[in-house]
Amino acid sequence: MVQAKVVDENTQVFENVVCPFCATLCDDITVQVKDNKVSKVNGCNLCKGVFLHAHEDWTKPMIDGKEVTYDLAVEEAAQLLARANNPLIYGLAATDVDAQKKCVELADLIGANLDNASSV
Amino acid sequence: MVALQLGGAPAATLGEVKNRADLIIFWGSNPAESHPRHFTRYSGTAKGRMNPNGRKDRHVVVVDIRKTPSVKYSDEFIQIKPGNDYEVFTVMRMIANGHIPDTDMVGGIPLQTLIDLVERCKKARMGVLFFGQGITETKGKHQNSTAIYQFGKDMTKHSKFLTLPMRGHYNVVGSGNVMCWQTGYPFAVNFGKGYPRFNPGEFSVVDLLLRREPDVAVIVAAEPIDHLPYAAAKHLENIPTIVLDPRKTLTTKIAKVIIPVKHAGVSVEGTAYRMDHIPIKMQAVLESPWPKDDIPLSTIINRIKKIRSEEKKTDGGKAA
Structure with missing residues (x-):
């Protein structure tokens, strides 16, 4: 801060x-x-x-619309991605460069398609 | 982006625009609503070294298909027929190169208006053409931007002339820069073969989704359900979609997994790239209970590595 x-x-x-x-x-x-x-x-x-309005409509960790613990949501994401054949990572335009770099690392690891808002 | 690769473009910071430019053209862009302070900080009323009187030292032209709220801040409004940008830029390039076409009107614009505009661009101390989604999201798409960059190139023979896109999301420039730095390509990259491959039309999000190819999607800080064409966005409802976002959006509504994160620039520090490719450090003013988005992404990466090594071990056991 x-x-x-x-x-x-x-x-x-x-x-x-x-x-x-x-x-x-x-x-x-x-x-x-x-x-x-x-x-x-x-x-x-x-x-x-x-x-x-920064404090409105905050998200909570969820799986299939049910609130879960943070760790469980992250674990579910990892399980889904570990078994994905042709995953897509999209977005990146509304976050900082560190997160964007991590997205590239994840895409490299899982053989994903990686695209950002420039393409739309 | 594709246009930039085809045409190339001279670049300058918005600071130079503020200090030097005496001709500003907004083409298919409505900064009064999309970038409200662009005009006061850089391109309109801002006072600069060579523009000591601010607005009085600049000539501002708005080219659009309708009278947008930006028009009242301009000196000149040129109304173009929708979908005619490429044609108009082709004719402007003809005029710039000394060929006057045998017609009175081009894309709903009188030929004389275009001749005058080209003359103005040639004589400018520094002219800047800002173009927006009215160019990139209409008939012709990246070919329109290519025509603009080529027109800009023609103009540099006569004056200092820049063609700059009015980028939307606050760090969309950063996403292109980071991907270029990390993979060599700005967008539409595929790692399926273990190395990055670039092919817009094949690996770009809309095309992938229209062909229903992805079997899992990760959406980081974006709103594809709202922003992508309906037929493409619909596929995200049919596959497991993981969303990392600080706020509820239309995309979180269809998500299988939602991972809350801090809001960069509001509840966490971070770096973002301004539309002129200047990196700017953002501060945090609020506190949030969730981690920054690169932390869950790191956890996911480490977890996947572990799952894979465990699977390898079991497979190895079976084989033995």
Whole structure:
């Protein structure tokens, strides 16, 4: 986490935050966080959408629509991929470069097709 | 991407655009809605070294099939008939090379307008043509972008001229860069033979799914159910799909396995590439209970290696 200005006990202000929405990657956003929720952000409407709703609709580890432990979800994924004949790994456009590199490593290991959003 | 490989293109950062460009063309791109601050930070009102008066020092042209919200921020709006981009760029290349076609209208645009536009591009101190999905997602697809890159090449004989795509997702440029760095190819790569092979049309996601070839899918930080053509996306419902995403999406609805992860740039630090290929370090402002997405991916990789070595042992036992 970057150094934040502490306003009061529960409120912090982060300056020069980068907005992860579009590829303009504005790096001058000020984000106010209260109780681990974004309470104020000064970006465009798309940026506001990212930060103000960041805590909504979070996913949980699931298999077939049923909530499971994190380890079980990861194990199920590994089992499926270990037995796959022609797997596909797709996406990568909305995460950071470390995750993208891991996707390449996984694709190499399992002989997968690897594609990103450039192809659509 | 294919267009870039066919045509090649001169590059510059958005900082150079801000400081030098006096002609900005948005073609099939609506930054007022898709990249709202692009205009104020780099391409419109931003003040730069050679543009001390900001907006007054730039001529902004919008070319689109309809009057988009970006038009009100422009000096000139040129309305083109849908699906005619390739034809118009071919004619613009003709004009640039001294051939005037015997016609009054091209793709719904008066010929004189195109002659004036080409003249403006030739005389610009630095011209930048930003093109968006109106070019890449219409009839002609990557051939449109190829025509744009070739037009840009023609213009560099007369002025500094750039043709830059308005990339969408915040790190779609990074995904291309990382794949290039790791595999040698920017997208549509297959590792089936143990080494990377590149073939758009064969290993690209839409084509693979339309042929119903994948038997398992891993979706990392993407929304194929929403963004891919319906017939292609439908195959993901019929095979086990593993989704790594911080948020519920239409794709998590059809997923067999959902693995929650931190949101890069919101709840975890990370690096992303801006549309001009500049890597930018993102910060975290919130806390999330889940790990960053490369951690479950590493666990999966290690687990698969273990499963395989165990299988090898049992197979070896049988053979003996």
